[in-house]
Amino acid sequence: MSADGFRARGHAMIEWIARYMEEVYQFPVKSQSEPGAVLAQLPDVPPEHGAAGAGGPRGSDEDAPTSTDAGEEIVWDAIMRDMDQIIVPGLTHWQSPGFLAYFPCQASGPAILGEIAAAGLNVNGMSWETSPAATELEMRVMDWMAHALDLPDAFTFGMRGFASAGGGCIQGTASEATLVALLAGKSRVLDRIGTDAATRLTAYASTQAHSSVLKAAMVAGFAHSAADHSRVRFIETDAACAMDAALLRDAMQADMQAGFTPCCVFATVGTTSSGAIDPLGPIAQVIEDTGAKATGTWLHVDAAHLGAVAVCKEHRAALADIDRADSLVFNAHKSLLTNFNCSLMWTRDRASLNAALSVNPEYLRNPSGTASPLDYRDWQIPLGRRFGALKLWFVLRHYGLDGIRAFVRIKVAMNDAFKAKIDADERFECCGGNALLGCFRLSPQPGESPHQTDERTRSLLKRINGDGRVYLTHTVLPPFGTVPARFVIRVSFGATMSEPRHVDLAWEIVDRAASA
Numbered sequence: 392m393s394a395d396g397f398r399a400r401g402h403a404m405i406e407w408i409a410r411y412m413e414e415v416y417q418f419p420v421k422s423q424s425e426p427g428a429v430l431a432q433l434p435d436v437p438p439e440h441g442a443a444g445a446g447g448p449r450g451s452d453e454d455a456p457t458s459t460d461a462g463e464e465i466v467w468d469a470i471m472r473d474m475d476q477i478i479v480p481g482l483t484h485w486q487s488p489g490f491l492a493y494f495p496c497q498a499s500g501p502a503i504l505g506e507i508a509a510a511g512l513n514v515n516g517m518s519w520e521t522s523p524a525a526t527e528l529e530m531r532v533m534d535w536m537a538h539a540l541d542l543p544d545a546f547t548f549g550m551r552g553f554a555s556a557g558g559g560c561i562q563g564t565a566s567e568a569t570l571v572a573l574l575a576g577k578s579r580v581l582d583r584i585g586t587d588a589a590t591r592l593t594a595y596a597s598t599q600a601h602s603s604v605l606k607a608a609m610v611a612g613f614a615h616s617a618a619d620h621s622r623v624r625f626i627e628t629d630a631a632c633a634m635d636a637a638l639l640r641d642a643m644q645a646d647m648q649a650g651f652t653p654c655c656v657f658a659t660v661g662t663t664s665s666g667a668i669d670p671l672g673p674i675a676q677v678i679e680d681t682g683a684k685a686t687g688t689w690l691h692v693d694a695a696h697l698g699a700v701a702v703c704k705e706h707r708a709a710l711a712d713i714d715r716a717d718s719l720v721f722n723a724h725k726s727l728l729t730n731f732n733c734s735l736m737w738t739r740d741r742a743s744l745n746a747a748l749s750v751n752p753e754y755l756r757n758p759s760g761t762a763s764p765l766d767y768r769d770w771q772i773p774l775g776r777r778f779g780a781l782k783l784w785f786v787l788r789h790y791g792l793d794g795i796r797a798f799v800r801i802k803v804a805m806n807d808a809f810k811a812k813i814d815a816d817e818r819f820e821c822c823g824g825n826a827l828l829g830c831f832r833l834s835p836q837p838g839e840s841p842h843q844t845d846e847r848t849r850s851l852l853k854r855i856n857g858d859g860r861v862y863l864t865h866t867v868l869p870p871f872g873t874v875p876a877r878f879v880i881r882v883s884f885g886a887t888m889s890e891p892r893h894v895d896l897a898w899e900i901v902d903r904a905a906s907a
């Protein structure tokens with residue numbers, strides 16, 4: 392592709408994306424595609440001829456065709472037609488203002504432009520040497536974000552820079568951060584008590600923790616399969632679906648008495664299912680009181696979705712006691728205007744994290760023989776890494792912290808407004824949530840069994856989603872005391888382009904579906 396061809400297609404692509412963002416609200420939020428429908432429209436084999444063979448004059452050498460303006464235009468017209476006719480209809484529109492399902496996957500103009508810049512530069516920032524700006528910009532924006540969330544200095548590079556004990560890095564996903572935390576904890580504990588204990592290490596999370604904890608345990612050799620909980624313990628939760636710290640204490644003490652060593656505790660700030668917030672202070676206290684802290688037990692905090700609210704002073708309580716944790720992750724791609732993927736992870740103990748992940752073959756060492764100031768490949772599972780800091784830098788500079796705070800406050804207000812409507816209507820029952828998530832179900836009718844309430848709520852969700860303008864998902868809350876398990880509808884107003892009027896739209900659809 393010539394530079395001029397790239398320019399022309401690039402301008403057209405930006406126009407296509409801008410139009411998609413303007414028109415996305417018109418599509419049914421959830422894809423209506425049947426299994427195989429997209430596959431059936433795609434040829435079995437790749438095109439033999441590209442732009443040079445697409446109708447324009449062929450290059451002089453058949454073996455090395457060069458593209459031509461005419462050929463390029465034909466091919467790119469066809470590509471964009473397929474985008475409109477095959478790809479877009481096969482999408483669930485995560486950018487639609489009516490996307491209220493799961494957790495949002497935010498984007499913004501500045502972040503998209505940052506992605507483009509990163510793709511254009513296409514550096515591999517695996518080590519400082521391979522692109523100093525990629526490493527140093529990431530260090531700086533991670534410190535900026537730590538400042539924005541009011542994290543303790545121990546999580547920053549700060550004045551000590553390359554020589555700091557803590558700091559942050561961008562992971563691909565929160566799941567990777569969970570695995571990295573487990574490996575860091577394992578490294579620290581084994582360093583203190585000896586590697587013989589490797590098969591007697593245990594990990595802990597609440598029953599409501601994200602499935603990435605179990606997956607990390609499987610990858611790290613703590614569990615043979617998803618059914619194997621012999622070294623990864625899931626602690627029961629309280630009435631608010633938050634981890635019961637007293638039960639954590641019992642489990643850790645029982646394990647220690649049986650000769651196991653606690654390696655890692657995962658606390659969640661904003662569970663995926665219902666938005667519950669595990670009590671960080673009491674959990675950290677259990678780790679201290681049981682003596683586990685002395686043997687190096689790692690406390691990782693997963694604030695994948697809710698962490699963003701801590702940019703606002705009034706929501707800082709969500710991360711109260713974070714100074715007692717060893718690491719924290721939150722996804723800027725869920726709730727901070729930054730395109731997927733951008734998981735921000737901080738630790739106070741770089742040394743243990745790096746010890747778990749650093750491999751330094753000759754071919755990756757500095758040719759000069761000098762030590763590298765900081766290699767982000769030692770903070771993650773893969774070797775190569777994208778220039779992910781660029782888009783976050785663009786976002787922070789474009790919006791500024793006051794713009795970001797205003798954005799978060801609007802999303803919180805929208806979630807509050809919807810919950811207030813649910814709360815005020817006796818047909819519905821609020822069933823938890825947090826600043827960025829609400830859960831509700833139909834109120835039980837006199838004489839109705841729990842199963843019947845669940846089934847009525849399930850069919851309400853089907854009618855709501857049948858409208859096409861919004862998309863909500865569900866969860867099942869765990870039983871507690873005499874309260875049985877409950878099927879509930881989750882709703883999270885977080886799509887970048889959703890506005891307060893979309894709360895009214897969602898309410899109108901829910902209201903009508905409940906009256907049907």
Ligand SMILES: Cc1ncc(COP(=O)(O)O)c(C=O)c1O
Nearest residue numbers: 564565566601661662663693695
């Ligand atoms: C609390 C929590 N942790 C972890 C994850 C996993 O996130 P990722 O897709 O970044 O791995 C999610 C995803 O929704 C989540 O809600």
